[in-house]
Each structure stands twice: as structure tokens, then as C-alpha cells.
Amino acid sequence: xxxxxxxxxxxxxxxxxxxxxxxxxxxxxxxxxxxxxxxxxxxxxxxxxxxxxxxxxxxxxxxxxxxxxxxxxxxxxxxxxxxxxxxxxxxxxxxxxxxxxxxxxxxxxxxxxxxxxxxxxxxxxxxxxxxxxxxxxxxxxxxxxxxxxxxxxxxxxxxxxxxxxxxxxxxxxxxxxxxxxxxxxxxxxxxxxxxxxxxxxxxxxxxxxxxxxxxxxxxxxxxxxxxxxxxxxxxxxxxxxxxxxxxxxxxxxxxxxxxxxxxxxxxxxxxxxxxxxxxxxxxxxxxxxxxxxxxxxxxxxxxxxxxxxxxxxxxxxxxxxxxxxxxxxxx
Amino acid sequence: xxxxxxxxxxxxxxxxxxxxxxxxxxxxxxxxxxxxxxxxxxxxxxxxxxxxxxxxxxxxxxxxxxxxxxxxxxxxxxxxxxxxxxxxxxxxxxxxxxxxxxxxxxxxxxxxxxxxxxxxxxxxxxxxxxxxxxxxxxxxxxxxxxxxxxxxxxxxxxxxxxxxxxxxxxxxxxxxxxxxxxxxxxxxxxxxxxxxxxxxxxxxxxxxxxxxxxxxxxxxxxxxxxxxxxxxxxxxxxxxxxxxxxxxxxxxxxxxxxxxxxxxxxxxxxxxxxxxxxxxxxxxxxxxxxxxxxxxxxxxxxxxxxxxxxxxxxxxxxxxxxxxxxxxxxx
Numbered sequence: 285x286x287x288x289x290x291x292x293x294x295x296x297x298x299x300x301x302x303x304x305x306x307x308x309x310x311x312x313x314x315x316x317x318x319x320x321x322x323x324x325x326x327x328x329x330x331x332x333x334x335x336x337x338x339x340x341x342x343x344x345x346x347x348x349x350x351x352x353x354x355x356x357x358x359x360x361x362x363x364x365x366x367x368x369x370x371x372x373x374x375x376x377x378x379x380x381x382x383x384x385x386x387x388x389x390x391x392x393x394x395x396x397x398x399x400x401x402x403x404x405x406x407x408x409x410x411x412x413x414x415x416x417x418x419x420x421x422x423x424x425x426x427x428x429x430x431x432x433x434x435x436x437x438x439x440x441x442x443x444x445x446x447x448x449x450x451x452x453x454x455x456x457x458x459x460x461x462x463x464x465x466x467x468x469x470x471x472x473x474x475x476x477x478x479x480x481x482x483x484x485x486x487x488x489x490x491x492x493x494x495x496x497x498x499x500x501x502x503x504x505x506x507x508x509x510x511x512x513x514x515x516x517x518x519x520x521x522x523x524x525x526x527x528x529x530x531x532x533x534x535x536x537x538x539x540x541x542x543x544x545x546x547x548x549x550x551x552x553x554x555x556x557x558x559x560x561x562x563x564x565x566x567x568x569x570x571x572x573x574x575x576x577x578x579x580x581x582x583x584x585x586x587x588x589x590x591x592x593x594x595x596x597x598x599x600x601x602x603x604x605x606x607x608x609x610x611x612x613x614x615x
Numbered sequence: 616x617x618x619x620x621x622x623x624x625x626x627x628x629x630x631x632x633x634x635x636x637x638x639x640x641x642x643x644x645x646x647x648x649x650x651x652x653x654x655x656x657x658x659x660x661x662x663x664x665x666x667x668x669x670x671x672x673x674x675x676x677x678x679x680x681x682x683x684x685x686x687x688x689x690x691x692x693x694x695x696x697x698x699x700x701x702x703x704x705x706x707x708x709x710x711x712x713x714x715x716x717x718x719x720x721x722x723x724x725x726x727x728x729x730x731x732x733x734x735x736x737x738x739x740x741x742x743x744x745x746x747x748x749x750x751x752x753x754x755x756x757x758x759x760x761x762x763x764x765x766x767x768x769x770x771x772x773x774x775x776x777x778x779x780x781x782x783x784x785x786x787x788x789x790x791x792x793x794x795x796x797x798x799x800x801x802x803x804x805x806x807x808x809x810x811x812x813x814x815x816x817x818x819x820x821x822x823x824x825x826x827x828x829x830x831x832x833x834x835x836x837x838x839x840x841x842x843x844x845x846x847x848x849x850x851x852x853x854x855x856x857x858x859x860x861x862x863x864x865x866x867x868x869x870x871x872x873x874x875x876x877x878x879x880x881x882x883x884x885x886x887x888x889x890x891x892x893x894x895x896x897x898x899x900x901x902x903x904x905x906x907x908x909x910x911x912x913x914x915x916x917x918x919x920x921x922x923x924x925x926x927x928x929x930x931x932x933x934x935x936x937x938x939x940x941x942x943x944x945x946x
Contacts, residue, residue: 566870
């Protein structure tokens, strides 16, 4: 029976290109797709992964590991979209997607262990990146293959991962404000220990420095009071706009400014993730779309082709971002 | 080997009570738990479901069917919590949880079929209730067992389901406003064809009628303009409070009132779901918590014990709700 590799060789492309064609990815040109379809036809290829798995003695199940801590999943519509991206690719290739959750790393690892032992699951997608690498270490020690969504903390060279370029996204968001006539954007964040927030801040700083402006950042924690925001605004009358680390922070900022009787029309606000929060707020938030469904799809393509790793040399996929313009940056 | 049924008979309780004790449910009294633990010890019971499955020739996988349509999952943090509830119970009993998604019912059914054929999955949790019952019909026709989260549209008597009592929740929310000195709450919704929104409206109407007030409802669709809201508010100067069909509608209302220069302190607003939207808005929204994690856990307990159906007679579990008080209903 012909495999994805055979089709790839016949068509002169990489196996991941074949796989993307199978799920009709918009990243592959029509021309390439047709070339691949011809190769499939010639080799009489049918994407019957289950039969291949049977021969290989592995399960046709991809494990998806959600972050430990109920709150982070509950508060982030993001994970639902990532999961849909993963299942859309896997199901199409006759792979099932099994989910592991846990209230902490220990419980998560227990559940991963159960999946490996009882379900013969050998390939995983880890949907989060954290400072503690217990989970990844467990996977490494047990010879599981995995793809990370997010940026690896260590072993970057050996890790397969899919992410957004958050530095570039931070830079683009800031340049958008500067190009639209704002002079003094401040970066507003909750926790710079979080990789994503830090990367977006680095991008913000690059854009400011390139334009010979001084970067300014402001932290809003959960227990933040409106008096503190009032003080910051009073001390920085030059601030005319804000780069919020994500949509929820964007909404928090809008509410905070209203609470201290500021006119939202006086401040440009851009945020990230383009979630429902950006659309539901008033004025609606200009936000950087990060395509979580694509993050999930790309991770699935990588993990399904993990055995072809030496052949493809694809270790990292960067999913593009896009600024979605709304009312919050219209003067 | 002793089964859950044997333990249940020995302890004089139902199998689902044993199952709940296994995952340490707070719904079971300490006394009952101890009785069950004694029975387990006596019978030398160990919750090895995988071994039992092997004997029964079924897989140890529970299929979870998410709603068709990416938007509904992306916009509803709810599904992440339901999924976590399901996996926490299933993983603890050595069951894996596999997820089916699809952009429409046809794709969803294709993926369910794949899970049944290739993965030997025979038990499902359907996380949504819709007018079209293609998916449930497919499951019925193929002798799959399932538990529905939400209210069945037909075959109520034969369907296993878990839901919130949304009529009672709507009534409680309305009574809360009346008890707190508001006189004319209006029910604000997007689509009364949606079962949940309709049930909450029925509950609202009951509370109003019991208090000899006339129910009033107002629809806000996606393309709603601030002029329309202005007109409604002008025509109904008596309205002093709002029962919003969910948190997102609560935030939409707050933004709409701000857009027509109303003082939010003049309106009491209560909403449902107690999601992050309720906490992030300003003023923060009083909201009815519906415990999505418990919905998932209860559905998992039901589906894991589905073979004991005739024995337990438990066909429906209603998960309680609770009003979480915040700033939006403080005069």
C-alpha cells in the first residue's frame, strides 16, 4: 500500500505538504495540490491510517494535553479553537483525538500515563508552554513523540513546535498605532513572566525604539484599583494610546478608564487574540488575530508526520497574525 | 472479579452512587461513602475498567461530541469546562475521552462514524441540544449509548440527560431583582428559539406573574443599533433593571447603555453563566453560576454506568445553580 511518503516522493514535495493537501490547507497552492492529487491517483493512495497503524502496532489516537488548572481553560476560548483545529485534521485522517486534563501537573501526568499504557497513545500535542517542564520531561522519558503549541523553554533545537511570532505581532500592533497618528502608546500587561506577554512587549519596544520613542510599560494585576490607574494616567498625560497584552486586558483598560471618567475616544487601544471580548466591547477593540484554529491544524499535521521528521526537517511552524481594525483605534 | 454492581448490591445503594464515591463526589454523604468503601474492601473490588472492557469487547473510550460550528465553541468558555469535568471523571476510571468536532452536522456524523468503526467507541456524551436531531438519530440507529448535556427536544422519556433547570434559574434571577428593590425588570434575549434562552424567559415570566407584574421582553440581535436601544429605553421609562439571557448579553447591554449616555448605576443587571465576562465587565455583573464542570462530571458518571440503566433508573440529573452577587445589582 502506498504511504504519504511515497506520494511525496512521486510529487516531489514533502510529506507534510501531502498531509496539508489531504486536509485542503489554504497554505498549499492549487497547482501543488493538483500535482499531489495526480500522484495519489497514480499510486492508488488512500489515506487509510488505521490500517497502517495496525501494521505499526501503534494506536490511531493523538493525545492532546490541556493546561493544568481549570481556570486557564475556562477563561480562554482559545483552547476550544485549538482543539477544533486539531480534530479537524486528525479526524479527516482517521485519527481520534483524546484529551488529557488535570488540576495540576501531577494529575495531568497520571492521565497521560494512563493514555500511554492503556490506550497505546504514543503521539501528543501539548497545548501550553510553562516554566515547569514536568510534563514534557515525562513524555521525553517515555519515548513519546510530541508537538508543542507555544514556545519551548528549553531544548528548542530538538522540539517540534507551532506558535505565533509574538515579537512580530507586538511590533506590528505598535507600528499600527504610530502609523495611525498616535504618539505615545504604553504597553499594558499582567505578568511579564508569561512568555507571550513578554514577547509582545519586546516587539512593542522594538517598534518604539525604531521610531526613536521611549518604551513605557504599565502593569495591571488582578487586585488593581482604579485609584492606581488614575495615578498612572495623571503622571503620564502624554499617553494617548495603549497596546494591551490581550483582549481581556483591553476590556479591563476600557472599564478602568470609564471608572475614572475618561473619554474612551481620547485613547487608542489595540489588543491581541481577536476573541469575542474584542468584538463585544464598546467601542469594539482593534485586535491582532492569531488564528488558534490554524495553530491546532498545523500542530496536528506535524504530529501526524512525526515519523517523517528526518525527511522533512520541519521542526517549527509559525502561524501568521493579522490586525483586525475596529472602533478603538479610530480618532 | 467484583463489579460496580456487586459493590452497589453489597452496600445497598445504586451503581451510580458507587461511581460517584469513586470520584469522591460531594453529592454523596460521608456516611454512604464509608459504607461503600467497606463493601469494596469486603469484595476486594478494584476499579479496573480496562480489564472489564477487554472482557466485554468494548473500548475504554468515551466519545464527546462538540457542537457543529466553530463559532459556538470558540465563543463559549463553557465547553472547555464541560470537557474538563468529563475527563476528570473518565480518566480517573481509566477511560479515555475522544473528541469529535465538525463544521456542520454531516462532518460531525462522519467523525462519529469513524470513532465507532475504527475506535470501537460505543458510548458518547453529546454536549449540545439542537432542533435538528441528525446526530442523535445517527447514534440511535447505530446502537450507540449516549448522554445529552442540555434538554432533549424529543424522546425525553428515553433519553439520558444532564442539564440545569433553566426555568428555575430564570425565576430565581428575576426574584433576586424584585427582592432587591427593582420594580420593572425586562428580559433581554437574542433568540427565543434557543431552548436555554426560552426556558430562562419562562422562569422570568413566572416570577413576574407571581408578583402581579407584566412580563416585558426585548430582543437584541447581532446587527442591533444603539438607536434601537435608545428607542426602547425612551418608550419604557419604567424599566429599572434587566435579566440578560447570558453574560455576553449582559456586557452588550452595558455597552449599549453607555453608548446612549445612560448611567449604568441607574439599571440593575443580572445575567447567567458566571463566565469571565461577568467578572471582567465594569461594573461587574451579578450572574447565575451554572457549574459547567459539574454538568460534565455528571454526564460522565451517567455514561460510564449506562449499562446499569435498568437497575438505577436514573435518566436525568439536574445540576443546581447559584446566584453570584456583584456590583451590577447594587443600587
